[in-house]
Amino acid sequence: xxxxxxxxxxxxxxxxxxxxxxxxxxxxxxxxxxxxxxxxxxxxxxxxxxxxxxxxxxxxxxxxxxxxxxxxxxxxxxxxxxxxxxxxxxxxxxxxxxxxxxxxxxxxxxxxxxxxxxxxxxxxxxxxxxxxxxxxxxxxxxxxxxxxxxxxxxxxxxxxxxxxxxxxxxxxxxxxxxxxxxxxxxxxxxxxxxxxxxxxxxxxxxxxxxxxxxxxxxxxxxxxxxxxxxxxxxxxxxxxxxxxxxxxxxxxxxxxxxxxxxxxxxxxxxxxxxxxxxxxx
Numbered sequence: 180x181x182x183x184x185x186x187x188x189x190x191x192x193x194x195x196x197x198x199x200x201x202x203x204x205x206x207x208x209x210x211x212x213x214x215x216x217x218x219x220x221x222x223x224x225x226x227x228x229x230x231x232x233x234x235x236x237x238x239x240x241x242x243x244x245x246x247x248x249x250x251x252x253x254x255x256x257x258x259x260x261x262x263x264x265x266x267x268x269x270x271x272x273x274x275x276x277x278x279x280x281x282x283x284x285x286x287x288x289x290x291x292x293x294x295x296x297x298x299x300x301x302x303x304x305x306x307x308x309x310x311x312x313x314x315x316x317x318x319x320x321x322x323x324x325x326x327x328x329x330x331x332x333x334x335x336x337x338x339x340x341x342x343x344x345x346x347x348x349x350x351x352x353x354x355x356x357x358x359x360x361x362x363x364x365x366x367x368x369x370x371x372x373x374x375x376x377x378x379x380x381x382x383x384x385x386x387x388x389x390x391x392x393x394x395x396x397x398x399x400x401x402x403x404x405x406x407x408x409x410x411x412x413x414x415x416x417x418x419x420x421x422x423x424x425x426x427x428x429x430x431x432x433x434x435x436x437x438x439x440x441x442x443x444x445x446x447x448x449x450x451x452x453x454x455x456x457x458x459x460x
Contacts, residue, residue, distance in 0.1 A: 209253055209261040216264070218242050225266045226426055238269040245269075266348055339366035341374045347425030349396035354380040357404035361414070376420040379444045380404050383432035395429035415444050419451075 206224040218239045229235040249262040354377035366372040384407045392398015433441045
């Protein structure tokens with residue numbers, strides 16, 4: 180049974196979503212950055228808070244140093260990309276080298292990462308380890324000789340990848356990775372490129388065995404995400420359930436339909452003809 184939200188609740192929800200969207204959009208793009216962009220503006224744009232004046236001054240110094248590097252890079256004519264600011268611009272280079280420490284706030288995350296002393300294996304070391312424990316007979320596909328492989332493959336030119344995303348301060352890399360992989364495989368199979376909603380996974384997917392974390396912004400795995408999509412009749416598209424977990428909250432497992440009613444994503448899938456479902460044969 181569908182239950183309509185009270186008008187006051189719906190209005191508050193829409194205002195909250197509008198505030199989040201506006202705040203996120205306020206951060207300057209690379210072509211808008213100048214040396215007049217202040218640390219105070221950065222704090223507002225990325226909802227930063229610090230526990231002490233010492234922490235504030237430390238983060239300010241890091242930010243100002245990085246801003247100088249960013250502006251110098253963007254003024255160069257011999258580079259093929261531009262740099263911008265994000266929620267990591269007040270972090271040291273050695274902080275967060277495992278991505279987000281899931282389930283911790285920014286400060287706990289910073290302090291924890293600063294104390295981690297665990298060197299990561301290089302790509303070459305990983306490749307050698309894989310080759311030493313497997314054979315080509317174990318692979319579910321045939322290998323072509325290196326001489327027959329193309330010099331490069333750019334999937335962007337083939338129209339099978341969507342734009343780069345930003346998960347924000349939420350440990351939802353697993354959800355974005357799963358959706359990007361699914362989007363591309365659907366595009367390769369059907370010729371249609373969809374943009375699926377990682378928010379449905381973050382807000383709705385259970386993780387009772389605590390695989391890769393405890394669920395939502397505190398982590399999960401791509402394997403669980405694929406199982407969830409297959410067992411729940413598909414996944415919503417981004418326009419149906421936009422990303423709201425940028426600042427680290429899982430969000431609630433419902434969407435507002437065209438009638439202003441709060442419904443589950445599964446119910447919306449069952450009542451709309453624009454949702455793409457994934458089936459197995």
